[in-house]
Amino acid sequence: xxxxxxxxxTDPKTKLDERxxxxxxIERAKQGDAEAFQLLYDRHKRRVYSLCLRMVANTAEAxxxxxxxxxxxxxxxxxxxxxxxxxxxxxxxxxxxxLMHLRKKGLAVVSLEETTQSPEDDSPKKDxxxxxxxxxxxxxxxxxxxxxxxxxPGYRTIFVLHDVEGYExxxxxxxxxxxxxxxxxxLHKARMKLREALQMYRAEKATGT
Amino acid sequence: xxxxxxxxxxxxxxxxxxxxxxxxxxxxxxxVALVSDLHKIRSIAADLRSIxxxxxxxxxxxxxxxxxxxxxxxxSSSKPFVTSFGARWGWARWLxxxxxxxxxxxxxxxxxxxxxxxxxxxxxxxxxxxxxxLDDADFLQEVSDxxxxxxxxxxxxxxxxxDAIRDAQAALDADPSDPDARRALMEAxxxxxxxxxxxxxxxxP
Numbered sequence: 397x398x399x400x401x402x403x404x405x406t407d408p409k410t411k412l413d414e415r416x417x418x419x420x421x422i423e424r425a426k427q428g429d430a431e432a433f434q435l436l437y438d439r440h441k442r443r444v445y446s447l448c449l450r451m452v453a454n455t456a457e458a459x460x461x462x463x464x465x466x467x468x469x470x471x472x473x474x475x476x477x478x479x480x481x482x483x484x485x486x487x488x489x490x491x492x493x494x495l496m497h498l499r500k501k502g503l504a505v506v507s508l509e510e511t512t513q514s515p516e517d518d519s520p521k522k523d524x525x526x527x528x529x530x531x532x533x534x535x536x537x538x539x540x541x542x543x544x545x546x547x548x549p550g551y552r553t554i555f556v557l558h559d560v561e562g563y564e565x566x567x568x569x570x571x572x573x574x575x576x577x578x579x580x581x582x583l584h585k586a587r588m589k590l591r592e593a594l595q596m597y598r599a600e601k602a603t604g605t
Numbered sequence: 606x607x608x609x610x611x612x613x614x615x616x617x618x619x620x621x622x623x624x625x626x627x628x629x630x631x632x633x634x635x636x637v638a639l640v641s642d643l644h645k646i647r648s649i650a651a652d653l654r655s656i657x658x659x660x661x662x663x664x665x666x667x668x669x670x671x672x673x674x675x676x677x678x679x680x681s682s683s684k685p686f687v688t689s690f691g692a693r694w695g696w697a698r699w700l701x702x703x704x705x706x707x708x709x710x711x712x713x714x715x716x717x718x719x720x721x722x723x724x725x726x727x728x729x730x731x732x733x734x735x736x737x738x739l740d741d742a743d744f745l746q747e748v749s750d751x752x753x754x755x756x757x758x759x760x761x762x763x764x765x766x767x768d769a770i771r772d773a774q775a776a777l778d779a780d781p782s783d784p785d786a787r788r789a790l791m792e793a794x795x796x797x798x799x800x801x802x803x804x805x806x807x808x809x810p
Contacts, residue, residue: 428678430768433671437664442655449657459663466667470676535649537656544653559650584616587643594646 418482426474437466440483444490450556451494453545461497465490491557491571498549535594543593551586558583611636615643741767747804762800769793 418439424432444465449458469486476485544552544560553572557563558579563571565579572579606614606625611633614626630637671677741763748759773790776783 428676430668430671430677433668433677434664437667441659441663442657445659445663446653446655446657450653458657459659462659463663463667463670466663467670470667470671471674535645537649537652540646540649541653541656555650559647560653562651580616587646588612590646591639591642594642 419478422473422476422478422482425470426476433470436482440486441466443483444486447487447490447556447561448494450544450560451553452497453552457497461494462490465493468493487561491561495553495572498553536597539594539597540590543590543597546593547586547589551582551589554579554582555586555590559587608633608636612639615640744801744804747801759800759804763797766793766797766800770797 418436421432421435421439425436441462445458445462448461448465449455452458452461465486469489472489476482544555547555554568557568557571558565565576565583568574568579569576574582606629608629611626611629614623618626630640668677744763745760748756751759770790770793773786773793776786777790780786
């Protein structure tokens with residue numbers, strides 16, 4: 397589920413020690429140990445919160461959702477048997493919390509568009525403007541973050557789940573209730589929009605606006 | 606395959622590795638740039654994974670909710686408060702068991718004598734009457750000139766001991782004749798006194 401080859405440089409022994417420490421914390425949390433809860437929270441808070449923030453693009457909402465995700469996790473921690481990684485379990489729970497929130501707000505989690513047929517905004521004219529606006533060189537992470545926040549909610553959901561969080565299209569389709577084809581189409585459109593946005597930021601920076 | 610076809614095909618085949626895509630990319634620099642850009646976006650996206658930190662209020666609210674739901678449970682009588690409190694002290698850990706043992710020995714004698722006289726009252730033996738005057742604000746003022754790491758440790762310990770006092774008090778309120786609750790409350794106050802003494806560099810009793 398986690399995208400492979402994304403550069404985890406922790407040595408195997410350290411990873412094993414961390415997993416064992418986490419396993420002990422989980423058992424203590426099942427007994428109601430406050431320190432154990434806090435240890436688990438501190439270990440996973442950035443990932444959970446970042447996921448929420450990427451998907452809702454609002455810090456207050458993201459904090460509420462992160463809190464809700466952890467609360468649900470800790471309510472159910474007694475049922476965790478270790479068949480999957482704890483982080484995977486928490487992650488999936490967080491995604492469900494956010495998706496439920498988006499549905500309650502009446503936001504389209506994913507566009508109803510089923511076809512991969514390109515609408516106007518994918519035409520060559522818009523995509524292949526002056527070549528000097530291509531994304532030469534590296535992409536600024538903070539600009540990408542801003543561009544993701546500005547995406548329409550449906551595109552943003554798919555992009556975050558696939559490219560940021562590493563879910564496969566078949567998993568996304570199950571989670572959000574769309575087809576695999578729709579998931580692929582939304583992802584493609586999201587990336588095209590991000591490219592446009594990044595080109596625009598770069599152009600604004602070049603002209604000093 | 607023309608440029609439009611390539612764009613459509615990228616939704617299905619993201620890396621441009623099908624034969625028709627490869628053929629088109631050999632002769633179209635614009636599409637090569639497009640595929641390269643999309644690949645860059647994809648490759649840097651994972652960097653956004655743990656980029657943000659929630660404010661402290663998230664944990665604070667979460668902890669309150671966990672306590673309200675009873676998911677964080679107070680220590681049972683089989684697990685003395687002294688153990689969990691001492692675990693938090695890091696560098697000062699060696700002081701806690703020795704000092705606590707002395708205090709508990711002194712305090713338990715006092716407790717037994719006072720408990721028989723004052724059934725249903727709070728377990729505050731005479732020797733610990735000074736505990737009633739312990740002021741958290743004074744304590745925080747006392748440690749404010751320490752390094753941030755030490756301050757954080759003291760603050761953490763204060764929070765821990767206040768939690769222990771609150772839990773023991775709640776247990777005693779629920780059952781004023783519970784000897785374990787009385788003992789736990791007394792120990793918690795002793796620990797708080799010890800913490801204050803350490804902060805003020807006073808010798809432990």
